[in-house]
Every structure is written in structure tokens, then in C-alpha cells.
Amino acid sequence: MVSVKDLTFSYRRRSVFRGLDLQLHPGHIYGLLGRNGTGKSTLLRNIAGFLFPRNGTIDVMGFEPGRRQPAFLQQTFLLPEELYLPPVSVSRWIKNNAAFYPNFSMEQFRAYMTGFDIPAEGSMQELSYGQQKKLLISFALAVNTPLLLMDEPTNGLDILSKSQFRKVIAGAVDEKKCILISTHQVKDLENLIDRILVIEEGRILFNQDMETISKKLTFSLSFDPTATADALYCESSLKGNALVLPNTDGEDSRPDLEMLYKAIILEGEKINKLFNA
Amino acid sequence: MNQTFDLSRWLRLVGAHWTENRKRYLLALLAMGGMLIAWYAFLLSIDKFGPLNLFLQYTAYYCGLYIIGCFYASTIFSQLGNKSQAIPYLAIPASHLEKLLCGILFGVVLFFLAYTCIFYIVDIPMVSMANKIIAREHQYWPKTMLPIGSVEVLNLWNNKWAPIPDKQYHLIFLGYFAIQSAFLLGSVYFVRWSFIKTIVAILLFWLVLVFFMIKGLSAHMPEGWHYDSMLDWTNFSGQQLNTRFIRLPALLEKLLLLSAQYCVAPAFWLITYFRLKEKEV
Numbered sequence: 001m002v003s004v005k006d007l008t009f010s011y012r013r014r015s016v017f018r019g020l021d022l023q024l025h026p027g028h029i030y031g032l033l034g035r036n037g038t039g040k041s042t043l044l045r046n047i048a049g050f051l052f053p054r055n056g057t058i059d060v061m062g063f064e065p066g067r068r069q070p071a072f073l074q075q076t077f078l079l080p081e082e083l084y085l086p087p088v089s090v091s092r093w094i095k096n097n098a099a100f101y102p103n104f105s106m107e108q109f110r111a112y113m114t115g116f117d118i119p120a121e122g123s124m125q126e127l128s129y130g131q132q133k134k135l136l137i138s139f140a141l142a143v144n145t146p147l148l149l150m151d152e153p154t155n156g157l158d159i160l161s162k163s164q165f166r167k168v169i170a171g172a173v174d175e176k177k178c179i180l181i182s183t184h185q186v187k188d189l190e191n192l193i194d195r196i197l198v199i200e201e202g203r204i205l206f207n208q209d210m211e212t213i214s215k216k217l218t219f220s221l222s223f224d225p226t227a228t229a230d231a232l233y234c235e236s237s238l239k240g241n242a243l244v245l246p247n248t249d250g251e252d253s254r255p256d257l258e259m260l261y262k263a264i265i266l267e268g269e270k271i272n273k274l275f276n277a
Numbered sequence: 278m279n280q281t282f283d284l285s286r287w288l289r290l291v292g293a294h295w296t297e298n299r300k301r302y303l304l305a306l307l308a309m310g311g312m313l314i315a316w317y318a319f320l321l322s323i324d325k326f327g328p329l330n331l332f333l334q335y336t337a338y339y340c341g342l343y344i345i346g347c348f349y350a351s352t353i354f355s356q357l358g359n360k361s362q363a364i365p366y367l368a369i370p371a372s373h374l375e376k377l378l379c380g381i382l383f384g385v386v387l388f389f390l391a392y393t394c395i396f397y398i399v400d401i402p403m404v405s406m407a408n409k410i411i412a413r414e415h416q417y418w419p420k421t422m423l424p425i426g427s428v429e430v431l432n433l434w435n436n437k438w439a440p441i442p443d444k445q446y447h448l449i450f451l452g453y454f455a456i457q458s459a460f461l462l463g464s465v466y467f468v469r470w471s472f473i474k475t476i477v478a479i480l481l482f483w484l485v486l487v488f489f490m491i492k493g494l495s496a497h498m499p500e501g502w503h504y505d506s507m508l509d510w511t512n513f514s515g516q517q518l519n520t521r522f523i524r525l526p527a528l529l530e531k532l533l534l535l536s537a538q539y540c541v542a543p544a545f546w547l548i549t550y551f552r553l554k555e556k557e558v
Contacts, residue, residue: 050367050558068554069280073370082361086297096293100286100370 001026001061001147001178002047008055009039009046016042018202019056026146027175031193032182033261038199040182041081044149047180048078060147074101079140081151083132085124090135093124103144112138115164130156137165141172150181154188166192186257196257198264206264208275210255216274218247219256232270233263246274280372287375294379302383302391309345310395313337317403325414327425329407331438334431338396342453346388350460351472353384354553358468363558373553381546384461385454393433404430451538458545465552508533
């Protein structure tokens with residue numbers, strides 16, 4: 001569905017990507033993680049056609065995103081981190097925008113709005129930041145584009161809304177859709193994504209599905225010095241040492257995304273060695 | 278589905294633009310009308326002899342058109358300078374041509390029609406009021422028996438007070454569209470303060486052009502030759518009998534004039550189209 005080959009991108013003097021390769025397939029929810037300034041949003045905007053590669057190619061469902069053809073824009077939706085909603089009523093805004101998306105479902109939109117507990121009438125300027133975000137998430141899901149890109153979608157959402165967000169996203173994906181979520185709030189993606197991408201120093205440092213991760217790694221808390229010595233990554237806490245260990249017993253364990261992310265960033269070589277073995 | 282232009286998609290875009298901006302536009306029209314009324318009221322209060330003559334109407338119309346029209350054009354694509362607004366705008370599933378044509382429809386066509394309507398809505402009753410003042414206060418110019426006569430309503434296309442270039446070629450009228458189109462391009466090209474930056478860019482261009490005419494062209498003319506206008510040159514040695522003229526061929530002259538009249542604005546629109554296509558956010 002999305003094929004990024006040898007992508008090079010820079011902002012004037014600052015280089016962001018150097019030869020980045022990435023493939024995204026339908027039927028998956030990808031979590032894109034990385035430190036601040038590593039290019040998560042830049043990658044999303046390259047895929048959505050708002051930034052153009054300086055070198056390399058991006059192919060999205062047979063389209064070159066940078067041309068921003070209407071047929072491409074009808075099949076790709078980017079939920080940006082920074083919101084803008086014009087000073088009109090919710091119903092008027094929906095009427096204006098939904099007409100551009102042939103697969104928009106009003107029924108779904110209403111269901112998402114009800115789920116998020118947002119008023120479907122009144123001016124959009126009267127909504128709080130969190131409500132505006134939920135409104136846009138509802139719209140982004142209701143347009144039913146095969147490719148949905150979300151940049152920090154859980155920023156500004158309260159705890160209950162985050163839980164509702166995970167619920168609706170999990171229910172929205174099907175074998176024809178691909179969702180890519182960029183976030184630095186790793187915990188928000190737990191039990192939601194089925195593949196994790198970590199971006200670092202202009203390339204994809206880690207790209208694995210959750211099943212493989214749970215087969216290859218275990219996550220535990222321990223005071224045992226032997227276990228600590230064997231750990232790929234260790235972090236001390238009051239409850240004991242939080243460890244990321246190679247899964248030698250073959251038992252499936254639930255990956256702790258935050259620990260995994262730290263292990264990848266700080267001990268990337270060890271982790272990649274284990275996965276490439 | 279046509280990827281360059283589709284009428285129904287464009288009409289949807291126009292409809293969406295109108296519903297999102299109508300309050301702002303209607304308020305702006307009211308403000309324009311209010312400013313014109315205030316200006317005319319001021320003129321009526323200070324001049325009881327020949328208030329609102331054709332020259333005053335002419336300058337009021339064109340000053341307003343140039344200043345407000347150019348300012349408005351510089352805001353047409355201003356959302357592209359703001360990341361939070363630019364992404365939703367560029368993400369609308371419509372082509373760049375459709376987005377540009379929507380901008381031209383509102384910024385050029387509808388603005389001009391609305392401005393002209395507002396002008397006449399204010400101008401006609403105010404001119405009538407001026408005539409009543411003339412009839413009531415002074416029928417003759419001071420210390421003469423010359424009748425003041427009634428004031429006419431400005432006729433944009435046939436105005437005896439207009440400067441010669443406007444009378445002959447409508448250059449002031451058509452020049453508005455050319456200059457306004459530069460501001461339209463500026464609204465895509467400059468991320469911030471596009472109105473001011475476009476004014477600076479136009480002034481710089483003008484300076485370079487004047488410098489080229491004075492230093493570049495004149496310096497390379499043969500002895501005694503100088504240009505009268507862009508289209509003809511004279512050699513004047515001091516004796517009228519020896520004066521010689523060179524003019525461009527009539528066809529070329531006509532083509533150059535037609536280009537100056539009708540091609541500048543479309544050329545800027547074309548550049549705006551490509552700039553819109555190249556826009557990154």
C-alpha cells in the first residue's frame with residue numbers, strides 16, 4: 001500500500017532522512033515512535049504529499065503523493081497534530097467536507113461522536129481542544145480512506161477518551177485499511193498497534209510486529225542479579241529492576257511498549273542483533 | 278474522475294469556501310460601504326460648490342479598489358502560511374487548479390463585482406445629495422455667474438476625468454487586475470506579511486525597471502536619440518525639421534499593448550498555479 005524507497009529529506013540545512021526505506025501493508029495498525037525531532041511528522045507529511053522527497057520515491061496505492069491529485073487525497077487522510085477548525089457549525093463543516101470523500105459514512109460519524117460524547121450541533125469554536133480533536137478523529141475514521149495517518153492523535157485527550165480512542169481505532173481497521181499512528185506517548189498505543197516502527201537518525205531503526213516481539217522478548221520485574229546481568233535493557237525502580245530479556249522459554253509475554261522503546265533507543269544494537277539472528 | 282478540473286467538485290469547493298467565509302465577507306462589504314459613506318460625507322461637509330465631482334468619484338473608486346482589492350488578494354491563500362490551516366486546505370480532495378480558480382472567483386471576480394456594487398449603492402444617492410446641496414446652497418461658482426451645474430454619476434468605462442492612459446487603453450482599470458494578481462501570487466509565495474512583502478517586491482521590480490530604462494536603454498542609444506515611451510524613439514537635434522521618429526511596427530505595437538492590457542494578470546495566475554502545486558507544509 002505504501003512503499004518508501006531510499007527517501008532523503010532535509011529542511012534547508014537540517015537533514016532529516018537519509019535513505020529511509022519503509023513498506024506499509026493494509027490490515028495493520030502501525031505505531032511510529034521516535035524521539036522529538038527525529039522526523040515522525042515529517043515522514044507522515046511526506047507520505048501524505050505535503051512535503052516532497054529530495055531524493056528517493058514514495059508510492060501510495062499507485063499514486064505519487066506530492067502531486068496531490070484529488071483521487072489520491074480521497075484515499076488518504078492525515079490527522080495533523082495542530083488543529084484548525086473554521087468558525088462554522090459542526091453540521092455545516094461536515095456537510096462541506098464529507099462531500100469530497102466518496103466513502104464517508106454519516107452513520108459511523110454519529111456513532112463515533114456519541115462514543116466520544118461530543119455535541120453534534122453548535123459552533124466548532126465552542127468546543128474545547130480535546131473535543132475538537134475527538135471531532136476530527138471521528139471525521140478521520142468516518143471518511144473510510146484506505147490509508148489513515150495520525151500525528152499525535154491522543155494529545156489533549158483525557159484518560160477516558162484515550163481508552164475510547166483505542167476502542168474505535170481497533171474497530172475501524174479491516175483488511176483493506178492501513179493506519180499509521182505517530183506518537184511519543186507510547187502507553188497510548190498499548191494493546192492497539194500490531195506493528196511498531198522506531199525512527200532514529202534518519203532511518204527506521206526497528207520494524208517488527210508485536211507477535212514476533214512477544215516471541216523474542218520478555219518483560220519482567222526482578223531483584224535477581226543473574227536476570228539483571230542477562231537483560232538487554234535494565235531500569236531500576238522501587239518495585240525492582242524492570243528488565244527486557246531475550247525470550248528463551250518461548251513463552252508469549254505482553255510487550256511493555258515503553259520499556260521496549262527505551263531498549264531500542266538505548267540498546268538498539270543488542271535488540272536488532274537478537275531480531276536479526 | 279478528471280484529476281485536473283471537475284465542475285461539480287469545483288462547485289463543492291466554492292460552496293464550502295462561501296459558507297466558511299460568508300460572515301467575514303459580508304462584514305467586510307459593510308465596512309467598505311461605511312468607509313465610503315464616511316469619506317463622501319466628509320467631502321460634502323467641506324465643499325458646498327462642487328462636491329463629489331467626477332474626479333473625486335474616480336479617485337475614491339480606484340483608491341478603494343486598489344487598496345482593498347490588493348489587500349484582500351494577499352489574504353486569499355494566507356492559510357498556506359499557517360501549518361495548522363495549510364494541511365486541511367491542501368488535503369481537500371480537489372485539484373490545485375480548482376483551488377486556484379476558487380481563489381480567483383472570490384478574490385478577483387466576485388470582489389470586483391461586490392466592490393463596484395457597493396460603490397454605486399453609496400455613490401448614486403450621495404451624488405443625488407450633492408446635487409441637492411448645489412441647488413440649495415450655490416448655483417454659481419463664487420464671484421462669477423458661471424453655473425456649477427449638476428454632478429454626474431461616475432461612468433467607469435467612459436470617464437472624461439480619467440487620465441489619458443485610462444481613457445485610451447483602460448490601463449488604470451486593467452492595471453488593477455495585473456497588480457492584484459501579483460498580490461494573489463504573493464499570498465502563496467510569502468509565508469508571512471504577504472501584503473507588505475508584495476508591495477516591497479513590486480517597488481523593487483519597478484526600481485529595477487526604471488534603472489534599466491534610464492541606465493540600460495538610454496546609455497546604449499545612439500547620439501541624440503531618446504525614447505518617448507516604450508514604443509517610440511525620437512532624434513531631436515534642436516532643429517524641428519531634422520527631428521526623426523522610429524516607431525515599432527503597428528502590429529507589434531498593438532500586440533505589446535494587448536499584452537500589457539490583458540496578459541499580465543493571467544501570467545501571474547499561471548505562476549500562482551505552479552507555486553500552489555509546489556507548496557510544501
